[in-house]
Amino acid sequence: MSKKALFMVHFGTTHNDTRELTIDKMNKKFADEFKEYDLFTAYTSRIVLKRLKDRGENYSTPLKVLNALADQGYEELLIQTSHVIPGIEYENLVREVNSFSDKFKTVKIGKPLLYYIDDYKKCVEALAEEYVPKNKKEALVLVCHGTDSPLATSYAMIEYVFSDCGYDNVFVVCTTAYPLMDSLIKKLKKAGIEEITLAPFMFVAGEHAKKDMAVTYKEELEENGFKVNQVILKGLGEFDAIQNIFLNHLKLAIEKDDKDIADFKKEYTNKYL
Template sequence: MKKTIMLISMMMIVFIFNGFTLFQNKDKKAILFVNFGTTYNDTRVATIDTLQKKIADTYKDYDVRLAYTSRQIIRKLSERDGIRIDTPEEALKKLKADGYGTVIVQATHIINGEEADYLKREVASLKDDFYVIKLGHPLLTHIKDYELTMKALQLQYSELKADEAVVLIGHGTHHPSTSAYAMIDYFFQDASQNVYFGTVEGFPSYDNVLTRLKKNGIRTVTLMPFLFVAGDHANNDIAGDEEDSWKSMLLKEGFNVNVYLHGLGENEAIQQIFIEHIEHAITNKEIDMKRKKAGYALGK
């Protein structure tokens, strides 16, 4: 009798501390599609909604759910449109409550910056709530990603003359991952393309890009957002009529300025890179560095 009571007690402890995973179904699978978000409905339809549908069409045995990371955008959409979008943490807790055992989290982050780090911590904090939970990579992660992104971006413009250039402008960050912008810039330099990368908040800055444009004798510039959606930054900081927008400042410097006001999420080749990152998360095992180093120590 004591053994039976002890066994039941142990089962209850496991049940409680394992986050009620006895109710999780390993074969009930979901993809949590995470975005910073946008309040611009037209760009949302062309980017977030389009890629969400493509993910659902590609992975029919997974249910696809949506989350936004920007609390400001979530609040504004709720107040303005009566639409409530979950944060990643809220969405994951709902997936747990609904009995999902396998979850793939894929965000539309461009670089492995602060937003990507925060999401990684959120996912890690809930890893014991699922049999399997994996996080897909941001757009620019592996060398192959840079190569594919360069090819995808080349679909957005025609052959450039010697005095013409494309300037792609990302958000930017003070996180060490800002080096990703310089790296993708170098890919284009190495391919002898008149394509430059700048950021709204970080490096390369407007001044960095301006110096290079003048040095290389560029007269006509086409501005493109290096952002998943053409939202607030694209419409105001890049293409706006305010004095401190990139368009206004370049016009003041005497350049001819064109604007390509479309987010990266509208580019089908960029969409495909994110699909491939989901596939990688599904099919590849995560590397346990502690176990790997232990193997090295043993000469394996």
């Protein structure tokens, strides 16, 4: 019988409270779903790994785990990330996994949270009832990590899909790249928003949520005349519906090989031309 590994990969966090509610919760959910697989975990953020190591907590990188799995004779590998978008961290993970393509019999990788069009709609469904203010003068501002990758468009798209679903008082701001706070403030004023609810659009409610969002962003919004009614410190990973999106991605990867865009275009070119 071949050895099977379930490899859970996270950006990581230095905050134990949110880790227990998100990362640990997701690891358990997947381990319960794939009981015949041995569970392994890793963090991709080098900054998080260093800070954890400095306080005596050692977590592995994906490369270390992949090497260990190959050395221990594992043949079947399931990999699921909790990254929100298929950006730089996810691209690096895929590159590292591909470098081990000859070490394992089968490797299946589940996509990040926002990959397929339906993922955006499912996120709206998961968050809208609890998060979106009923008062149209009050906005929900989702604080995202941001990225320098072209996949930064994913953050603008989640705002677009909220609007398309009838929630036109939902806005996005990022801690990195675009859109930043100056863009957000202009949009809020143009929309006639007076009050704000802040919530993280991140898997964990860690450093960015507790400091950038709950302190810096709150103060900046208040300085610009907005009343911040609520700051929600709840990571996306606390929502069962969000974790189910990840779970469905891994199940989809197991069921069939993912088609890349080139295959998709070729299929439809042959069909219609």
